[in-house]
Amino acid sequence: MEENGSLRISKSLWAAAIFLAVMLLCLVGDPASWGESLGPALVVAAGILAVGFAVLSVLQERFPRAIMLIAALGICAWLALELPHIALVIPLLYFLAGATRAGHRTFALLSAAGILLFGMALQLVQRQAPAEIFDYELLAFAALALLAVAFGELRANRKILREHMEQLEHVARRASNAETAQQQLTKRARVTYQLHDEIAHNLAVASLHTNAALDSELTDTSTALRLIHVRQAVTGALTALRRTFDALGHQEPPEELSATLEDVERIAASLRDAGIEVSIHSSGLGQTENFPQLAMRIIREAATNAVKHADPSEIVIWIRENDDENGTPHWTVSVRNNGVPRPNPQARPGQGLTRLRTATEEDGGTIEWGRLGSNYLLSATVRKENDKKS
Numbered sequence: 001m002e003e004n005g006s007l008r009i010s011k012s013l014w015a016a017a018i019f020l021a022v023m024l025l026c027l028v029g030d031p032a033s034w035g036e037s038l039g040p041a042l043v044v045a046a047g048i049l050a051v052g053f054a055v056l057s058v059l060q061e062r063f064p065r066a067i068m069l070i071a072a073l074g075i076c077a078w079l080a081l082e083l084p085h086i087a088l089v090i091p092l093l094y095f096l097a098g099a100t101r102a103g104h105r106t107f108a109l110l111s112a113a114g115i116l117l118f119g120m121a122l123q124l125v126q127r128q129a130p131a132e133i134f135d136y137e138l139l140a141f142a143a144l145a146l147l148a149v150a151f152g153e154l155r156a157n158r159k160i161l162r163e164h165m166e167q168l169e170h171v172a173r174r175a176s177n178a179e180t181a182q183q184q185l186t187k188r189a190r191v192t193y194q195l196h197d198e199i200a201h202n203l204a205v206a207s208l209h210t211n212a213a214l215d216s217e218l219t220d221t222s223t224a225l226r227l228i229h230v231r232q233a234v235t236g237a238l239t240a241l242r243r244t245f246d247a248l249g250h251q252e253p254p255e256e257l258s259a260t261l262e263d264v265e266r267i268a269a270s271l272r273d274a275g276i277e278v279s280i281h282s283s284g285l286g287q288t289e290n291f292p293q294l295a296m297r298i299i300r301e302a303a304t305n306a307v308k309h310a311d312p313s314e315i316v317i318w319i320r321e322n323d324d325e326n327g328t329p330h331w332t333v334s335v336r337n338n339g340v341p342r343p344n345p346q347a348r349p350g351q352g353l354t355r356l357r358t359a360t361e362e363d364g365g366t367i368e369w370g371r372l373g374s375n376y377l378l379s380a381t382v383r384k385e386n387d388k389k390s
Contacts, residue, residue: 011057011058012058014057014058015054015055015057015058016054018050018053018054018057018090018091018094019050019051019053019054021087021090022046022049022050022053022087022088022090022091023046023047023050023087025084025086025087025089025090026046026050026083026084026087027043042081042083045081045083046078046081046083046087049074049077049078049083052070052074053071053074053090053091053094056070056071056074056095057094057095057098060095060098060099060102061098061102064098064099064102064103064104065099065102065104065107067095067098067099068095068096068098068099068104068107068108068111069111071091071095072095072111072114072115074091075088075091075092075115076115076118079115079118079119079122080122085119085137085141088141089144092112092115092141092144092145092148093144093147093148093151094148095111096108096111096112096145096148096149096152097148097149097151097152097155098152099111099152100148100149100151100152100153100155100156101152101153101155101156101159102156103156105149105152105153108148108149108152109145109149112142112145112146112148112149115145116138116141116142116145119138119141120138193293193297196241197297197300197301197304199241200241200300200304201267201270201300201303201304201307202270203234203237203241204303204304204305204307204308205270205271205273205274205307206230206234207231207234207235207307207308209274210227210230210231210234259290259291259292259293259295259296260289260290260291261280261282261285261289261319263296264280264296264299264317264319265280267299267300267303268280268315268317271303271307271315274307275313276307276312276313276314276315277313277314277315278314278315278316278317279314279315279316279317280317280319281316281317281318281319281320282319282320283318283319283320283321285319285320285321291319291331291382292331292382292383292384294356294359294360294363294365294382295319295331295333295380295382297356298333298335298356298360298367298378298380298382299317299319299333299335301353301356302335302337302353302369302378303315303317303335303337305353306335306337306339306376309339309341309342310337310339310340310341310342310376311339311340311342312337312338312339313338313339314337314338315335315336315337316334316335316336316337317333317334317335318332318333318334318335319331319332319333320332321384322381324381328383328384329384330365330381330382330383330384331381331382331383331384332379332380332381333379333380333381333382334377334378334379334380335377335378336372336375336376336377336378337375337376338374338375338376339376341376353367353369353378356380360380360381360382363382363383364383365380365381365382365383366380366381367379367380367381368380
């Protein structure tokens, strides 16, 4: 409401300024006729036309082409009444610039040409000499008309440029918001994958302890039943965790994530607490040196599967840097355990490894697993570039 009120006030002030400028230039604009006064009829006619120009200026933005045409007719009437020509400078400039700004540049140029031709025709009817027709006044009006059109075009281009800049700012804000949202999704993905891996591993360790307790000689039947319920609960929790993870999608963790030997040591510590002998061979890898998160997930999945589906007493983990036959650096990860698979018709082993195989092959690596004598071996290669992206 305040903006509309300010716009109406601005238009009213412009209309008043045009009326006063036209009347002032009409009364004092011709030095050659200062000794002569305009007749009352001409003054009234000039006032009517000035009021008309003022009213048209208020309506110009709504009907630019029609207002330009009516204003051109008013200017021609002014010329026909032989009123001072200098008073036409203000309405001529204003309406030509306004029509051009509204996108009617050609129409504005044609209107200006029509006004000039009408003025020349009047002078020919009055049988003036060609030198008087093509004088400085005609050239001045033509130059002013071109300047008005150029000014209107400049204003129109500025408006377009401003709108374009606003669009760019809007796009930049959306891009910034999208980047922020992507960063938040990355953090959530990091937490989701780490939480999934930690819970799955700890549940597998709990399952190992439960199986070990059931395998021992229990004389208390009620205790054995409780342990069976615990094992069933752990198995159900692992199944629910896997289904929930599947429902979230099969996307791999963000590439900027990385792991260190400290993460591997934490897994080894939990396995040692369960009575499993764990050895880590890092081949010169520093305790805090990063390697790809994908390699870490392979190690965790292999250890979890060993505890979940077998009863290993020893797990050996290798992490080393190698170059393939093409000289491309990569990480080699191997996990060996001496466990014997427990018969479980409801188990569906290999789901997590299948997903990891897909992710590894998409990244340009390889992964294989299977029995090797009395042991079970998982071996994988992961591109080192994956680590550098982090």
